[in-house]
Every structure is written in C-alpha cells, then in structure tokens.
Amino acid sequence: MAVIGDTLAARAPAAVFAAIGPGRQAGTERLFARRDMRRASTPRDASILLVAGDIPSEASEALARVHDQIPPPRATVQWQGEDPDRIVARVMETLKDLRVSATGEENRLPDAPPNEWKGIGPHGQGGKGMMGGTPYGRPMAMTGPDIRDGLQLDRYSARIGPFAPMLPPGLTLEVTLQGDVICDVSIDSPPFAQPADADAPDLCLARVLRLLGLDRAADRVLGGKRPGALWVQGAISRGLGRIDGTDMRDRVAAWRKGEAAPLGPFDLPRLLIGAEWSEAMLILASLPPSALIRAARAPEAA
Structure with missing residues (x-):
C-alpha cells in the first residue's frame, strides 16, 4: 500500500x-x-x-x-x-x-510576534490592549455605525496583500469590515506593473471564473474554448462593479467574445466600499490589470 x-x-x-x-x-x-x-x-x-x-x-x-x-x-x-x-x-x-x-528551508523571519504586547497585570493581562489597541499586531474589533442602516456594529481592520491570490499581484489594501461588508478601504501599495498581455480577454475571463470556483472552466478558456453565456452571466449580480455605464456582466460578455473591455478613470476605493467581501474580489477580478494599476496609482499622482 x-x-x-x-x-x-x-x-x-x-x-x-x-x-x-x-x-x-x-x-x-x-x-x-x-x-x-x-x-x-x-x-x-x-x-x-x-x-x-x-x-x-x-x-x-x-x-x-x-x-x-x-x-x-x-x-x-x-x-x-x-x-x-x-x-x-x-x-x-x-x-x-x-x-x-523530508528536509527543507528554515524560517526566514524570527519566530516572534510582529507586535509584542503584554498587559500590566501579573499574568500579562489588563492594560489598554484589553480594550482596543493592537495586541500582537491585531487590532481589536470596535463598534461603529453600519454604512447601510447606522446601527452600531463591530468593525475589524486588516491589511491584505501583496501576494494574496484573490488580489492582483502587488496590491495591498487596508480594509475595514463590518461582518463581510467593506465599510472602508485604502490602498497601501498599487499592483505591480504588468505588460499589455495581462489584459488579454482569455486571461481576464479566466480570473473571474477562478474566483467563482470554476477552475476547470478557466483552464478550458485558456485552452481556447468559450464557456456558455447563460451560466457565466447568471453567476454574476447585475450592476456589480459599474463603471462608465458598464458593469461586470458587460465586461465578461466582451471577454467571452474575445474582445477587450477598456475602462476610463474610476475611484477604486469608492467602487469597493459597500460591497460584500466576495463581491469586492469579483469586482477586482473584472478590472483589466492596466486599468486597475492606473486607478490604484491615481492617489499617488494627486
């Protein structure tokens, strides 16, 4: 055996x-x-x-x-x-x-908390870190008004990137969540520069399919086949990621035909705030890398 x-x-x-x-x-x-x-x-x-x-x-x-x-x-x-x-x-x-x-590489970083924290009590308890603060580098979830109805809900902030597979390479976001809804987001670092071939319609469509959990379909797209329109469009909410009068469904439809889906300037944080986490990741996947890089670098140029 x-x-x-x-x-x-x-x-x-x-x-x-x-x-x-x-x-x-x-x-x-x-x-x-x-x-x-x-x-x-x-x-x-x-x-x-x-x-x-x-x-x-x-x-x-x-x-x-x-x-x-x-x-x-x-x-x-x-x-x-x-x-x-x-x-x-x-x-x-x-x-x-x-x-x-059965041997491999050692750790590259010391095995220590990135933000060591200890309370003032005899067992390390107590102190400001017990209510708020950033014990061990993880901020405590504090309440704030929900962006939808104003109710007080816990808010949790985290930094995501630059190698998170659901994000474009290099992009680092500082995200504040209430449940799974993004209530605030800022760009810590823009995506890494990519050549024009990263905007290829088959690659753009495959990114969306992978986030939808359709890896086999994504592989077939990169092998030259096109998925059925109805089931792909049906997996995407109408109006998601609307820019210049077009939404994610429109961009996916263009990529299915082998056509580009160029986009004008847009405010990236505004596009993500109010979306659920899964929706926000789909929105990012529906943006051609060149357009996303321009939008993420816009605050630097301002």
Whole structure:
C-alpha cells in the first residue's frame, strides 16, 4: 500500500503557492492552467513557493512571511521566465527531493510576534490592549455605525496583500469590515506593473471564473474554448462593479467574445466600499490589470 501511495503522490500535480512579481502575471496564470501544476489557494496548502520574477525590495518582508507560512518541509523555486516545461520539471524535481529527504528551508523571519504586547497585570493581562489597541499586531474589533442602516456594529481592520491570490499581484489594501461588508478601504501599495498581455480577454475571463470556483472552466478558456453565456452571466449580480455605464456582466460578455473591455478613470476605493467581501474580489477580478494599476496609482499622482 505504501508503494501505491508513493506512486500516486508522485503523479499528483504539485501544490505550489505563487508569489508573482512585476511583469510575470500573464505567464504565471498560463502556467497554472497546465494539468501538472496546481496553484495552492493558501501557503498552508502548498509545499513549494514559486517566486515569479524579481520581487521589489519593499515587498521582501511580505514574501518572507508567505514563505514561513508554508509548512515544512518546503522549498522555493525562482522563475525568471524560462520555458514552462523547464520550470514544471524543476518544480517536480524539487517536490521529489522534499519527499525523499523530508528536509527543507528554515524560517526566514524570527519566530516572534510582529507586535509584542503584554498587559500590566501579573499574568500579562489588563492594560489598554484589553480594550482596543493592537495586541500582537491585531487590532481589536470596535463598534461603529453600519454604512447601510447606522446601527452600531463591530468593525475589524486588516491589511491584505501583496501576494494574496484573490488580489492582483502587488496590491495591498487596508480594509475595514463590518461582518463581510467593506465599510472602508485604502490602498497601501498599487499592483505591480504588468505588460499589455495581462489584459488579454482569455486571461481576464479566466480570473473571474477562478474566483467563482470554476477552475476547470478557466483552464478550458485558456485552452481556447468559450464557456456558455447563460451560466457565466447568471453567476454574476447585475450592476456589480459599474463603471462608465458598464458593469461586470458587460465586461465578461466582451471577454467571452474575445474582445477587450477598456475602462476610463474610476475611484477604486469608492467602487469597493459597500460591497460584500466576495463581491469586492469579483469586482477586482473584472478590472483589466492596466486599468486597475492606473486607478490604484491615481492617489499617488494627486
């Protein structure tokens, strides 16, 4: 049985978490449409960290945090744009080495709280951190008026990015939530620059399909096939992500036809505030990378 299990494990697609740098979004997304690669949705689900391209120095600490969240044994594979067959071979060879040796890379960051906190009591309790504050770097949820009806509800703030797979590579958001509704959002860092091919209609459509949980359909789109209009449109709420008189449904319809969906200027935080978390992620996925990068950089230029 052990031999059979080892054989099946060797044939399974490698679970890889991708940290995508500038200029590497399109190539990485096409890489994970292959049957022999599986993109892990969280670092905890991966064995290998694929670093695609050169990560800017300001994101190096975030990359180290992602690395340390991958359970050992783990390894890192750097991809600088080599042929996809070669990088897949390297990933599979690295995975094989991990299974044989059961050793991997050590933590890159010290095993210590990012914001150490201790109360004033004899057992570390009490003090300002018990009500508000940021104990261990996690702000306590405090109440505030609900943006829909004014009722007082808990608000929780968190920083998301720059390698969260549901966000464009490089984008870091400071988000305040009431339940699953975004009541405030600001841009900590814009997405990494990407070439024009990241706006390709098939890639844009595949991003939306993956967020809808339709990975097989996304792979087929990247293989040149088009999904049925009715079931794709039916999974998207009308009016979601409305910009310039068009919404997400309109953009998806254009991509299904192989057409671009250009967008004019828009206010990114205003587009997300009031949306539920899942809706906000779909809105972001429905924005071509070039338009999203311009919108995220607009506050810097102002």
